[in-house]
Amino acid sequence: MQLIEVTDKKTKKLFHSVPPLIYKNDPNWPGIPPMMIESVFNPKKNKTFKKGKAIRWILQGDDGKLLGRIAAFINFDLAKTYEQLTGGCGFFECVDDQEAANMLFTAAAEWNKQNGMEAMDGPINFGENYVNWGLLVDGFMPQAYGMPYNPSYYEKLFRGFGFEVYFEQYSFHLDYTVPFPERFWKIATWVAQKPQFKFRHFDYKETDKFVKDFCQVYDAAWSFHEHYKPLNPDDLYDFLKESKAIVDPAMIWFAYDQERPIAVFVMVPDVNQIFMKLKGKMDLWGIIKFFWYKHKKVMTRTRILLMGVDPKYQRSGIESGIFWHQEQIMKTKSHEHYTEVDLSWAGDFNPKIIAIYEATGAKRAKTHYTMRYMFDRTKKVKKAPIIGA
Secondary structure: OEEEEOOOHHHHHHHHHHHHHHOOOOOOOOOOOHHHHHHHHOOOOOHHHHHEEEEEEEEEOOOOOEEEEEEEEEEHHHHOOOOOOEEEEEEEEEOOOHHHHHHHHHHHHHHHHHOOOOEEEEOOOOOOOOOOOOEEEEOOOOOOOOOOOOOOOHHHHHHHHOOEEEEEEEEEEEEOOOOOOHHHHHHHHHHHOOOOEEEEEOOHHHHHHHHHHHHHHHHHHHOOOOOOOOOOHHHHHHHHHHOOOOOOHHHEEEEEEOOEEEEEEEEEEOOHHHHHHHOOOOOHHHHHHHHHHHHOOOOOEEEEEEEEEOHHHOOOOHHHHHHHHHHHHHOOOOOOOOOEEEEEEEEOOOHHHHHHHHHOOOEEEEEEEEEEEEOOOOOOOOOOOOOOO
């Protein structure tokens, strides 16, 4: 077997040729367009490069057949927030062969070591954690936008190399055709109609205001987390710009106490339902078909990317008030084709968000693992600490 670094157009093409080989007979694979993956490794599009670095490889057999791929990367700011300096690996794809997997994992681990790291998390993203993050171990069904899908044997390959679970990620499914639990709806109605609270959905005409409000809520809600870093407004502007084709302003909500932003809720249509039909092809014809499928309302599922509440209001039921207002939108003719919500992902270290999801009547449907490999093989992986413990 031969490990080859991705450095030019030819090797980039081979990197993106691996998934179709792995999933050729798997109807659940969404077929993420290569250009979306490639943007992660483009310093002009991914600002994580300002504080980090990345590298990629493909693995070929002696006969030239593609066997796998992997990327390794380090966000040096994030690496310092752990007990030991921790880098990462991701975009792993491989045939069911432990030796092949070990070659890929070893390359990523050695590169991280050479760059001063003491551990490696995987499979994770080189950037935000709401996409390309986690190893699917339960719920092998079509995944919502951004949530990774992989064969069931991948867990065996990760564990066989020595990875251990750092934390678990749960995705819940909410059937929008079934009424919310009565108790939840009573609280939601009461909160939504309290005169001190105001609720507004996003409007591109007021982007600057909403970006500022988002950052204020984010800093309040996550500042006590173990790996908190202040949010860069430019990242939000980039997200809104790059995701305009799929973002629905009526699915992004803000809650206010008088004029003070206290909560934010971000939900997006599940574009994976279109990607599955395009089979990863986003040439000119693919783009035309994308907008045709969007017009035909093929997307019947949405995904909640994020929900944050200022700690001072986390016992106020404000999140249920947001759901109440979102429900009014979903009842309108323009949104009535949505029948399911994917609430993902909730870490096992965050019991509060799990409780909120369960209160809506949503059922846990999928589990992903974020795994960690310690370079000092005498050390065991410590599970991520429970928030608020």
